[in-house]
Amino acid sequence: MAHDSSRLADFLPYLMSVTTNAVSDMIAGEYRARFGLKIPEWRVMAVLGDAGPQTQRSLVGATRMDKVAVNRACKVLEDRGLVARSPNADDGRSHHIELTAAGKAVHGEIMPLALDMERRLFASLSAAELKDFKALLARITARVAELEGADAPKELTR
Amino acid sequence: MAHDSSRLADFLPYLMSVTTNAVSDMIAGEYRARFGLKIPEWRVMAVLGDAGPQTQRSLVGATRMDKVAVNRACKVLEDRGLVARSPNADDGRSHHIELTAAGKAVHGEIMPLALDMERRLFASLSAAELKDFKALLARITARVAELEGADAPKELTR
DNA sequence: GCAAACCGGTTGCACTAGAAACCGATTCGA
DNA sequence: TCGAATCGGTTTCTAGTGCAACCGGTTTGC
Numbered sequence: 184m185a186h187d188s189s190r191l192a193d194f195l196p197y198l199m200s201v202t203t204n205a206v207s208d209m210i211a212g213e214y215r216a217r218f219g220l221k222i223p224e225w226r227v228m229a230v231l232g233d234a235g236p237q238t239q240r241s242l243v244g245a246t247r248m249d250k251v252a253v254n255r256a257c258k259v260l261e262d263r264g265l266v267a268r269s270p271n272a273d274d275g276r277s278h279h280i281e282l283t284a285a286g287k288a289v290h291g292e293i294m295p296l297a298l299d300m301e302r303r304l305f306a307s308l309s310a311a312e313l314k315d316f317k318a319l320l321a322r323i324t325a326r327v328a329e330l331e332g333a334d335a336p337k338e339l340t341r
Numbered sequence: 342m343a344h345d346s347s348r349l350a351d352f353l354p355y356l357m358s359v360t361t362n363a364v365s366d367m368i369a370g371e372y373r374a375r376f377g378l379k380i381p382e383w384r385v386m387a388v389l390g391d392a393g394p395q396t397q398r399s400l401v402g403a404t405r406m407d408k409v410a411v412n413r414a415c416k417v418l419e420d421r422g423l424v425a426r427s428p429n430a431d432d433g434r435s436h437h438i439e440l441t442a443a444g445k446a447v448h449g450e451i452m453p454l455a456l457d458m459e460r461r462l463f464a465s466l467s468a469a470e471l472k473d474f475k476a477l478l479a480r481i482t483a484r485v486a487e488l489e490g491a492d493a494p495k496e497l498t499r
Numbered sequence: 500g501c502a503a504a505c506c507g508g509t510t511g512c513a514c515t516a517g518a519a520a521c522c523g524a525t526t527c528g529a
Numbered sequence: 530t531c532g533a534a535t536c537g538g539t540t541t542c543t544a545g546t547g548c549a550a551c552c553g554g555t556t557t558g559c
Contacts, residue, residue, distance in 0.1 A: 322465055
């Protein structure tokens with residue numbers, strides 16, 4: 184289908200981008216169609232369902248999303264009645280966010296679908312290949328963090 | 342640093358997204374800082390420098406970008422005098438787009454930097470691991486295309 | 500040879516995502 | 530204890546991205 188005589192087609196960051204976008208678009212489409220949820224919203228629900236109630240701050244760490252993105256996702260989920268905020272007695276600035284009964288029900292539907300999609304997407308990879316692939320991703324991420332620290336000596340690592 | 346007790350941290354599409362974004366952000370920052378180029382613009386220059394003059398249409402295929410993104414990138418590059426458009430005698434609707442002398446000079450600086458960054462980013466991977474990693478990405482991309490064809494029976498594959 | 504369909508390219512518009520400014524609450528230091 | 534710095538969270542502003550409608554030019558079918 185593609186001619187791809189260009190070296191761009193061998194540039195690894197480009198290949199990663201193409202593959203990841205393809206995977207993300209597919210998953211995003213599925214969630215939107217079946218639950219009307221976007222990926223940020225889904226991520227928040229996944230973390231809340233698995234790790235229990237927590238503040239937006241800790242969701243930022245767990246999802247690696249921007250705090251604005253987390254805030255917006257929480258607001259949407261709250262408006263839909265999937266999560267609820269209760270005041271934090273220890274710290275008046277933040278709230279605890281937790282799944283409602285409806286949210287838990289959706290979470291119970293969503294996670295099997297997620298795992299099934301993951302299984303279907305990566306069905307052609309052996310268990311060993313999957314393991315290696317994850318390990319490589321982790322190493323690359325660590326390497327980027329390392330380089331960022333070195334390349335940006337005067338600013339925060341974000 | 343991270344606690345990550347959540348299953349989200351094992352969800353492969355999420356891991357791919359985190360890693361790819363880290364790599365992309367790093368590269369985008371580098372190009373912006375050194376050349377004032379964004380990734381779409383850089384991609385167009387890479388293809389033009391490697392595969393020679395061509396139409397926007399063929400750039401869309403080579404870069405896998407939206408035709409609007411290609412168009413805007415070309416316009417920016419043209420305004421900076423890095424590419425030039427010459428009328429296409431065969432088809433009055435399109436032009437041939439090619440690097441100018443200045444564009445070729447920038448391309449000559451940009452490609453070594455790109456390859457150097459690639460080398461630094463993936464220095465911790467052996468040649469064999471790199472090869473396997475690329476092969477896995479290709480297989481996953483192919484798999485997504487396959488599933489999209491199956492899952493979207495009534496609409497275009499986009 | 501002309502109207503309709505089509506195609507490359509362009510423009511306009513809605514939506515998303517991140518940056519920075521902002522607010523109330525909390526902590527730190529003199 | 531009081532003022533400054535900090536922090537969690539929210540709002541606002543702006544840049545980027547993709548879709549859809551659009552415009553000229555080209556091909557197709559009658």
